[in-house]
Amino acid sequence: MSKIVNIDWKPNKKSNEPVYKQIVNYMNKKVASGDWAIGNKLPAQRELAKAFNVNRSTVVMAIEELKSYGILEGLAGSGTVVAENTWSILMSSNETNWGSHLESGYFMESLPTIQTINEYEFVDKIRRLGTGEMSPKLFPKEYFNNALRKLSGEISSLNYLEPLGLESLRETIAKRMRSIGINANPKNVLITAGSLQALQLISICMLKKESTVYCEVPSYINSLRVFQSAGMRMKGINMDGEGIQYWNMKEENTNYDSVLYTIPTNHNPTGTTMSLNRRKELYSYCKANRIPIIEDDAYGELTFDKASPNTIKSIDESGMILYLGTVSKSFAPGLRIGWVVGPESVIERLGDVKMNVDYGASSISQLIINELFVNGDYDKFIVENKSRLRRRRDIMLNAMDKYFTEIGRWNIPEGGYYVWTELKDKISMEALFKNALSKKILLNPGYIYDIRNKNKFIRMSYIYLDEDEIEVAVKDLSIIIKEMKKS
Numbered sequence: 025m026s027k028i029v030n031i032d033w034k035p036n037k038k039s040n041e042p043v044y045k046q047i048v049n050y051m052n053k054k055v056a057s058g059d060w061a062i063g064n065k066l067p068a069q070r071e072l073a074k075a076f077n078v079n080r081s082t083v084v085m086a087i088e089e090l091k092s093y094g095i096l097e098g099l100a101g102s103g104t105v106v107a108e109n110t111w112s113i114l115m116s117s118n119e120t121n122w123g124s125h126l127e128s129g130y131f132m133e134s135l136p137t138i139q140t141i142n143e144y145e146f147v148d149k150i151r152r153l154g155t156g157e158m159s160p161k162l163f164p165k166e167y168f169n170n171a172l173r174k175l176s177g178e179i180s181s182l183n184y185l186e187p188l189g190l191e192s193l194r195e196t197i198a199k200r201m202r203s204i205g206i207n208a209n210p211k212n213v214l215i216t217a218g219s220l221q222a223l224q225l226i227s228i229c230m231l232k233k234e235s236t237v238y239c240e241v242p243s244y245i246n247s248l249r250v251f252q253s254a255g256m257r258m259k260g261i262n263m264d265g266e267g268i269q270y271w272n273m274k275e276e277n278t279n280y281d282s283v284l285y286t287i288p289t290n291h292n293p294t295g296t297t298m299s300l301n302r303r304k305e306l307y308s309y310c311k312a313n314r315i316p317i318i319e320d321d322a323y324g325e326l327t328f329d330k331a332s333p334n335t336i337k338s339i340d341e342s343g344m345i346l347y348l349g350t351v352s353k354s355f356a357p358g359l360r361i362g363w364v365v366g367p368e369s370v371i372e373r374l375g376d377v378k379m380n381v382d383y384g385a386s387s388i389s390q391l392i393i394n395e396l397f398v399n400g401d402y403d404k405f406i407v408e409n410k411s412r413l414r415r416r417r418d419i420m421l422n423a424m425d426k427y428f429t430e431i432g433r434w435n436i437p438e439g440g441y442y443v444w445t446e447l448k449d450k451i452s453m454e455a456l457f458k459n460a461l462s463k464k465i466l467l468n469p470g471y472i473y474d475i476r477n478k479n480k481f482i483r484m485s486y487i488y489l490d491e492d493e494i495e496v497a498v499k500d501l502s503i504i505i506k507e508m509k510k511s
């Protein structure tokens with residue numbers, strides 16, 4: 025038998041609020057708080073009138089209103105019960121309704137496909153064939169634990185840090201930057217919570233609304249809303265095998281308010297590395313046209329068989345390049361550590377805003393990564409891990425040769441994470457995404473990086489799946505595509 029709820033309250037007859045409304049609010053709260061559970065029964069109307077010390081007609085009015093919201097329902101033979109309708113509680117409640125606020129912030133919501141990807145990445149047994157982070161199996165547990173062990177004996181506080189980040193880490197990073205030809209001292213370095221935060225800070229501090237952000241097309245940046253949300257216009261520039269075709273950046277910006285965002289090394293998603301020559305030409309062009317450059321070097325340490333070409337920043341004597349580094353792709357994204365290298369005035373301004381945003385990147389992460397840089401384990405891991413990444417790449421390329429030759433073409437990445445695959449025939453990428461999901465394969469459809477080519481490209485990655493899972497996933501995907509083409 026269902027429980028009959030207990031009435032422990034009476035309306036205030038002296039209040040300006042009608043008595044029946046007070047009863048509605050009381051019952052509403054009891055249901056919303058969970059004190060009254062779904063299926064609980066209300067006392068008979070006569071008893072309710074007595075408990076509330078009101079007329080029966082007042083009780084009837086309150087119950088009818090709650091029935092109209094779906095909160096109560098009258099069941100033949102069992103009186104009035106609490107109904108199964110939590111949504112109507114939200115809608116009828118007098119509490120703050122967040123719905124109207126959700127749309128009013130300036131930051132745009134993620135693309136629906138990205139939202140789905142973000143959600144499915146955590147679904148059990150999902151095969152992440154497009155993902156941009158390393159398999160947990162590649163995580164350097166031993167190096168990491170050694171750093172933790174050492175730090176556990178040393179850390180005596182975890183207070184906030186200097187506005188630009190841990191001094192010793194900035195020194196270490198400045199030294200690392202100098203070792204790759206970038207002229208930097210600690211005052212030129214701001215530690216951020218990943219390079220994504222660096223982009224966010226740059227967009228809110230330095231770029232004007234309605235200015236143009238040039239980028240490669242396709243580009244990782246198109247999968248984000250950082251610049252668009254701040255009111256900037258994205259302008260995609262085509263690439264060839266040597267990188268961005270900078271000469272197509274038509275100068276329409278008489279106010280000199282355009283910037284270029286580029287990923288010159290092991291580009292996301294195409295895997296392209298810009299040639300040294302193109303880097304030099306691009307730099308001269310941007311300098312002549314006063315287009316500052318944001319150089320995103322997230323995959324710069326991940327070229328397999330040779331050194332990556334010099335960064336564009338290393339050619340820069342004028343301070344017009346902001347260089348972004350991160351440990352996310354080469355070590356561990358969950359540390360949330362990245363850095364910006366730029367002129368002191370810019371770094372100070374970004375650091376000041378960062379203090380307003382989060383008062384600094386995680387102190388513990390900064391200490392850990394500094395230890396790993398200084399004791400040499402970070403660099404050891406990079407070298408060791410390259411051969412694992414190369415082997416995974418080869419497994420994927422072999423599988424692609426076996427199963428995709430008929431249906432697509434792709435790049436041969438020399439580093440980074442991605443095989444950018446172009447299908448020979450267009451197919452509905454949304455349908456493919458869904459069909460793949462039904463076989464537990466999570467894809468990154470190309471349109472999230474280049475909306476112009478909706479139904480042709482897929483970003484595949486060899487970085488997350490186990491070696492023996494890569495071939496099976498590639499094969500299963502090829503079967504899905506071939507079947508879709510038949511129907």
Ligand code: PMP
Nearest residue numbers: 156218219220292322350352362
């Ligand atoms: N830049 C590029 C090119 C990336 O691919 C990513 C991650 N996918 C990021 C930046 C963001 O990295 P972080 O974790 O450092 O914010």
